[in-house]
Amino acid sequence: MMPSTENNRYIVQVYVGALSALYEALSVEASKQTTSEEIVSCIVERLSLNENASYELAEVIGDDFGQECKERSLSAHESPVQLMMLWPKNRPDHTSYRFYLREKVNDYVWRDQFVMDPQLIKDYFHRFLYQPKDREYPDLCQLPDLNEQTLLDNLRARFVAGHIYTYVGSILIALNPFKFYPIYNPKYVKLYQNRRLGPNLPPHIFAVADTAYHCMLKDRKNQCIVISGESGSGKTESTNFLLHHLTALSQKGSHGSGVEQTILSAGPVLEAFGNAKTAHNNNSR
Numbered sequence: 001m002m003p004s005t006e007n008n009r010y011i012v013q014v015y016v017g018a019l020s021a022l023y024e025a026l027s028v029e030a031s032k033q034t035t036s037e038e039i040v041s042c043i044v045e046r047l048s049l050n051e052n053a054s055y056e057l058a059e060v061i062g063d064d065f066g067q068e069c070k071e072r073s074l075s076a077h078e079s080p081v082q083l084m085m086l087w088p089k090n091r092p093d094h095t096s097y098r099f100y101l102r103e104k105v106n107d108y109v110w111r112d113q114f115v116m117d118p119q120l121i122k123d124y125f126h127r128f129l130y131q132p133k134d135r136e137y138p139d140l141c142q143l144p145d146l147n148e149q150t151l152l153d154n155l156r157a158r159f160v161a162g163h164i165y166t167y168v169g170s171i172l173i174a175l176n177p178f179k180f181y182p183i184y185n186p187k188y189v190k191l192y193q194n195r196r197l198g199p200n201l202p203p204h205i206f207a208v209a210d211t212a213y214h215c216m217l218k219d220r221k222n223q224c225i226v227i228s229g230e231s232g233s234g235k236t237e238s239t240n241f242l243l244h245h246l247t248a249l250s251q252k253g254s255h256g257s258g259v260e261q262t263i264l265s266a267g268p269v270l271e272a273f274g275n276a277k278t279a280h281n282n283n284s285r
């Protein structure tokens with residue numbers, strides 16, 4: 001059982017079809033009141049399994065060598081979460097307690113390995129198997145269990161490790177560190193130039209500038225970068241970093257160009273008219 005996510009919500013892990021052979025489980029969020037029938041229909045829907053077939057959850061208690069010792073079918077109204085709570089926490093004998101989804105043929109016969117969409121299995125592998133195991137994901141879209149808690153935990157873990165940037169697909173989340181990180185120097189400008197041609201790099205504000213710049217060249221259309229956040233969250237700093245990278249790109253490698261200085265110098269002039277002190281920012285504009 002995974003730790004409870006928020007008030008009375010738990011993650012039930014269910015081993016399904018071909019995936020279970022690889023010891024990969026599907027995670028379903030449930031409460032103590034959720035029945036096994038509800039979890040089964042949730043998985044059937046999520047995996048687009050054959051709706052005409054009959055499926056059931058089985059509780060399997062196995063040993064370290066993958067040899068199943070005991071198994072029992074859950075009745076439709078049994079609560080898997082309540083059952084999980086009865087599983088012993090410390091298991092010195094290394095027994096494992098698991099739920100499996102099975103296709104029920106009749107009251108006595110079931111099938112573990114039923115037909116699943118091959119593309120779905122492939123997607124599943126990409127999403128779950130090829131993940132770093134340390135639970136720190138540079139893109140929130142890669143989170144196996146995406147909910148508010150895991151999202152915040154991931155952002156926190158990255159922030160603590162000094163990674164202030166995280167992607168959500170093509171969106172970049174920037175957490176204000178309120179201290180300087182040496183990640184904006186010419187070495188980084190160079191690293192994130194034309195990064196489409198290079199290896200996958202960690203999330204960075206320069207990558208956003210680089211994408212916008214190359215989309216502009218490719219599509220020959222104006223590009224727009226939306227920067228949003230509460231007062232003091234780092235919008236102005238982010239804008240400066242974007243300009244820094246964009247001007248470096250347009251100068252084809254010569255940094256600190258005159259164009260950048262001209263644009264950045266406009267800041268203090270605008271500030272002189274629209275500067276204010278807010279609860280979170282002494283220098284709000």
Ligand SMILES: Nc1ncnc2c1ncn2[C@@H]1O[C@H](COP(=O)(O)OP(=O)(O)OP(=O)(O)O)[C@@H](O)[C@H]1O
Binds near residue numbers: 233284
């Ligand atoms: N990437 C960063 N690295 C280090 N410090 C940062 C970064 N982003 C922001 N800061 C710090 O946070 C302060 C506030 O940031 P900034 O002025 O950019 O916020 P803002 O979102 O523009 O606020 P407002 O909406 O009130 O104008 C900066 O003066 C700077 O000290």
